[in-house]
Amino acid sequence: MSLLEVDHVVVQFGGVTAVNEAAFSADAGRVTGLIGPNGAGKTTCFNVISGLQKPTRGKVWYDGKNISRVPVHRRSKRGIGRTFQRLEAFGSLTVRENVRVAHDIAAGSRGLLHRGARDVDILLERVGIAAYAEERADSIPTGTARLLELARCLASEPRLLLLDEPSSGLDETETDAFGELLRDLAADGVGILMVEHDMDLVMAVCDEIHVLDFGSVIASGTPGQIRTDPLVQKAYLGYSDDAPEPARRAATGDEMDQTMVMAPIGGTPS
Numbered sequence: 001m002s003l004l005e006v007d008h009v010v011v012q013f014g015g016v017t018a019v020n021e022a023a024f025s026a027d028a029g030r031v032t033g034l035i036g037p038n039g040a041g042k043t044t045c046f047n048v049i050s051g052l053q054k055p056t057r058g059k060v061w062y063d064g065k066n067i068s069r070v071p072v073h074r075r076s077k078r079g080i081g082r083t084f085q086r087l088e089a090f091g092s093l094t095v096r097e098n099v100r101v102a103h104d105i106a107a108g109s110r111g112l113l114h115r116g117a118r119d120v121d122i123l124l125e126r127v128g129i130a131a132y133a134e135e136r137a138d139s140i141p142t143g144t145a146r147l148l149e150l151a152r153c154l155a156s157e158p159r160l161l162l163l164d165e166p167s168s169g170l171d172e173t174e175t176d177a178f179g180e181l182l183r184d185l186a187a188d189g190v191g192i193l194m195v196e197h198d199m200d201l202v203m204a205v206c207d208e209i210h211v212l213d214f215g216s217v218i219a220s221g222t223p224g225q226i227r228t229d230p231l232v233q234k235a236y237l238g239y240s241d242d243a244p245e246p247a248r249r250a251a252t253g254d255e256m257d258q259t260m261v262m263a264p265i266g267g268t269p270s
């Protein structure tokens with residue numbers, strides 16, 4: 001069994017079915033991507049996995065156990081870490097203090113004795129923000145703040161890391177370094193599940209990708225398989241290479257966005 005199994009989860013908000021029998025998994029030591037057009041249900045799936053959203057039906061299995069009724073803080077204690085699209089650091093604390101707080105909370109909740117400042121500095125080095133250690137968190141660039149979020153999350157030594165659009169705000173060099181960091185973490189045995197719109201990053205770092213559309217998983221596979229999947233092309237672009245021109249869906253504003261997002265992997269219409 002995989003480290004994480006999302007088992008036919010359904011989430012309904014009134015008449016809206018945000019997640020519809022979604023079933024997918026993420027393994028320890030691998031980077032798994034969860035992608036899909038806007039409104040496909042990715043964030044809702046993350047909320048179900050981390051415990052912020054109760055599923056209408058279905059289960060979440062983690063490390064072989066059904067955690068569907070386990071509250072958020074216990075999931076976190078068991079090793080599920082999550083970063084959010086919005087940034088959550090304490091603005092008036094320095095970068096180092098922010099990581100220190102996360103580190104001490106995690107150590108305390110596990111009954112560990114106070115661990116050294118050295119661990120915090122190693123973490124800052126690892127995510128590449130050591131140069132900002134003494135800066136206030138509200139004064140650092142967005143990309144650095146995103147890496148700080150990651151450092152705060154890693155301070156709890158998660159076994160499963162849920163990353164929600166981690167590369168937004170990173171420049172190209174930072175994104176490349178971030179991709180390498182994800183591969184390093186996976187090599188250390190961490191399971192990573194990532195929602196990400198940067199298809200170059202997704203295709204470069206993921207071992208496996210699940211594609212959501214209208215709340216359902218429409219494809220799962222390696223980057224190579226996903227790139228050429230007709231259903232995936234149709235979900236993003238409104239047409240696939242296999243479909244004749246007249247079958248192409250008129251692009252709305254949203255779909256135009258997705259067309260641009262997918263362009264690096266799927267190519268634009270000729």
Ligand SMILES: Nc1ncnc2c1ncn2[C@@H]1O[C@H](COP(=O)(O)OP(=O)(O)OP(=O)(O)O)[C@@H](O)[C@H]1O
Nearest residue numbers: 013016017018036037038039040041042043044045
């Ligand atoms: N609290 C809520 N109440 C009502 N509808 C919601 C709620 N949260 C999400 N939805 C709806 O559920 C669907 C899935 O939303 P979700 O945010 O999970 O998609 P997403 O794939 O993360 O989108 P994006 O890429 O734009 O962040 C959308 O139609 C959204 O409007």
